[in-house]
Amino acid sequence: xxxxxxxxxxxxxxxxxxxxxxxxxxxxxxxxxxxxxxxxxxxxxxxxxxxxxxxxxxxxxxxxxxxxxxxxxxxxxxxxxxxxxxxxxxxxxxxxxxxxxxxxxxxxxxxxxxxxxxxxxxxxxxxxxxxxxxxxxxxxxxxxxxxxxxxxxxxxxxxxxxxxxxxxxxxxxxxxxxxxxxxxxxxxxxxxxxxxxxxxxxxxxxxxxxxxxxxxxxxxxxxxxxxxxxxxxxxxxxxxxxxxxxxxxxxxxxxxxxxxxxxxxxxxxxxxxxxxxxxxxxxxxxxxxxxxxxxxxxxxxxxxxxxxxxxxxxxxxxxxxxxxxxxxxxxxxxxxxxxxxxxxxxxxxxxxxxxxxxxxxxxxxxxxxxxxxxxxxxxxxxxxxxxxxxx
Numbered sequence: 001x002x003x004x005x006x007x008x009x010x011x012x013x014x015x016x017x018x019x020x021x022x023x024x025x026x027x028x029x030x031x032x033x034x035x036x037x038x039x040x041x042x043x044x045x046x047x048x049x050x051x052x053x054x055x056x057x058x059x060x061x062x063x064x065x066x067x068x069x070x071x072x073x074x075x076x077x078x079x080x081x082x083x084x085x086x087x088x089x090x091x092x093x094x095x096x097x098x099x100x101x102x103x104x105x106x107x108x109x110x111x112x113x114x115x116x117x118x119x120x121x122x123x124x125x126x127x128x129x130x131x132x133x134x135x136x137x138x139x140x141x142x143x144x145x146x147x148x149x150x151x152x153x154x155x156x157x158x159x160x161x162x163x164x165x166x167x168x169x170x171x172x173x174x175x176x177x178x179x180x181x182x183x184x185x186x187x188x189x190x191x192x193x194x195x196x197x198x199x200x201x202x203x204x205x206x207x208x209x210x211x212x213x214x215x216x217x218x219x220x221x222x223x224x225x226x227x228x229x230x231x232x233x234x235x236x237x238x239x240x241x242x243x244x245x246x247x248x249x250x251x252x253x254x255x256x257x258x259x260x261x262x263x264x265x266x267x268x269x270x271x272x273x274x275x276x277x278x279x280x281x282x283x284x285x286x287x288x289x290x291x292x293x294x295x296x297x298x299x300x301x302x303x304x305x306x307x308x309x310x311x312x313x314x315x316x317x318x319x320x321x322x323x324x325x326x327x328x329x330x331x332x333x334x335x336x337x338x339x340x341x342x343x344x345x346x347x348x349x350x351x352x353x354x355x356x357x358x359x360x361x362x363x364x365x366x367x368x369x370x371x372x373x374x375x376x377x378x379x380x381x382x383x384x385x386x387x388x389x390x391x
Contacts, residue, residue, distance in 0.1 A: 050211045053204065057197045061369045064193035065353040068296040068305055069324045071186035074179055075297070076323045081176040088169035096162050102155035190296050194370055223378035227362025230379075233338065234361075278317040278391050279343025285316035286357050286365040289374045294367040299323075304367045306355050309374060310345055313357060319391045325355045332390040337379075344389050348382040358387070 048056070204212065286309060295303035300312045307328055311321045321328050329347050340346070340358045348354040356366030358379065367374050 050204075050208055050215065053200055053208075054212055054215055057200055060193045060197040060200075062349060062351075062353055064190050064197070064296065064370070065306070066351055067186050067189040067193060069307065069326060069353060071183060071190060071297055072305070072307065072324045073326070074183040074186055078176060078179045078183055081172060081179055085169060085172045085176055088165060088172055092162060092165040092169055098158045102158050187297075194296075197370075220378070220381065223380040226380035227378035230337070230362035231360075234340075237338075275343065275389065275391055276341075278314075278319060279341070281317035282313040282319070282343055283357065283359060283365070286310075286313040286374075289313075290365070290376075292367075292374050294369055294372050294374070296370065304374060306367045309365075309367045310355050310357055314390060317391070321390060325352050328355060328390070329386065329388060332388045335387045335389050337384060337387060340379075340387055341389075343391075344387050346379050346387045347385040349385060350383075352385050354382060 201209075289300070289304065289309060289312075293303045294305060296305050297308075298304050299308035304312065307323060307325045310328060311323060314321050321331060325347060328345060329352050332345075335341075335344055337346075342358060342360045344358040346356050346358055346364055348356075354366070356364035356377070356379065358364050359376065362379055363376050364379050365374065365376055368377065
C-alpha cells in the first residue's frame with residue numbers, strides 16, 4: 001500500500017554545505033563582535049559638573065535679561081509709534097473732512113452757475129479728474145470770482161495736505177509693523193532661554209540640587225563679605241568727614257561762635273538735600289514691593305523686571321526714568337562704587353543687562369531673575385558695570 005506521509009526534508013550533509021553553514025555562523029559572530037566594539041568605541045557625552053550646570057544656567061538667565069531689555073525697548077518704541085499712528089489717522093480724518101467741506105463749497109458755486117445757464121468752468125473743474133491741472137489754465141481762473149478762486153485754492157490745499165498725511169500715516173504703520181515683529185522675536189528669545197534653563201535644572205538629582213544650593217550659598221557669602229567691607233570703608237569715610245567738619249566748626253575764641261556753618265550728616269548723603277528726599281521716597285516704594293515676583297517685561301504693580309522696578313520706584317519720587325537698563329545708565333551722573341549713596345542705580349555685566357537700587361552698606365533692592373522675588377542682596381552678587389545718580 002502506498003504511503004501518504006509527507007516526505008522528510010533532507011538535511012544537507014555534503015562537505016560543501018557544511019562549509020557554507022560554518023561561513024554563515026562565522027559572519028554572524030563577526031557582525032555581533034563588530035557592533036559590540038563599535039558601541040564601546042562610540043564616545044559618550046561627558047556629564048556636566050554642577051559648576052558647569054550652574055554657569056550655564058546663570059548665562060542663560062543673563063541672556064534672557066538681555067532679550068528682556070530688547071523686548072522692553074521694542075515695546076516702548078511700539079507704544080510710541082502706535083500713538084503717532086493714531087494721531088496721524090485722526091489728523092488725516094480731520095483733513096479729509098476739511099477737503100470735503102471745500103469740495104462742497106465748490107459744488108455750491110457750480111450748482112448756482114448751472115442753474116443760471118449751462119455747464120460753467122466751475123462745474124468742469126469740480127468734475128475734472130485733476131483739478132490742479134485744470135485750474136492752471138489762465139482762461140478758467142479769469143472767469144472765476146474772488147470767492148470762487150478762494151474755494152478752489154482751499155480745496156487744492158486740503159487735498160494736498162490730506163495726501164501727505166495719508167502717506168505719513170502709511171509709513172508710520174510700516175514702522176510699527178516692523179517694531180511689532182521685533183517685539184515678537186525678542187519675546188520668543190526670552191522664552192527659549194528660560195525654557196532651556198528650566199530644562200537643565202529639571203535634570204538634576206536631589207543630591208545635585210543640594211550641591212547647587214551649596215554653591216549659591218558660597219557665592220552669597222562671598223558677596224556679603226565684600227558688601228560688609230564696603231560698608232566699613234564708607235563708615236570710616238563718614239567718620240573722618242564728621243571729624244573734619246567738627247574741627248572746621250570749632251568756636252572762634254573771640255566770638256564764641258563757629259566760624260563755619262552747621263555740620264549735618266556726612267558722606268552717606270548727597271550734597272543736594274533734595275536728592276536725599278527723592279531717594280528716600282524711591283526706596284520706600286521699592287521696599288514696599290519686597291516679595292513680589294520677578295516677571296520679565298513687567299512694570300508693576302504686582303510684578304516687576306529689574307528696570308521696571310527702578311523705573312517705578314523713581315517715578316514714585318517724581319523722577320521719570322527710561323524703560324531699559326541701557327537707557328537708564330545714561331541718566332544722571334556717574335558714581336564710583338565707593339561713593340554710592342542710597343537711591344543710586346547700580347548696573348551689572350558688560351552688557352548692562354541688570355540694575356538694582358542701592359540702599360547702603362553695600363546692598364541693593366532689585367528684582368533678581370525668573371523664579372525669584374524682589375529682595376535685598378549684596379551689590380557684589382554680580383559683576384558691577386557702573387553706577388549713576390539719577391536725579
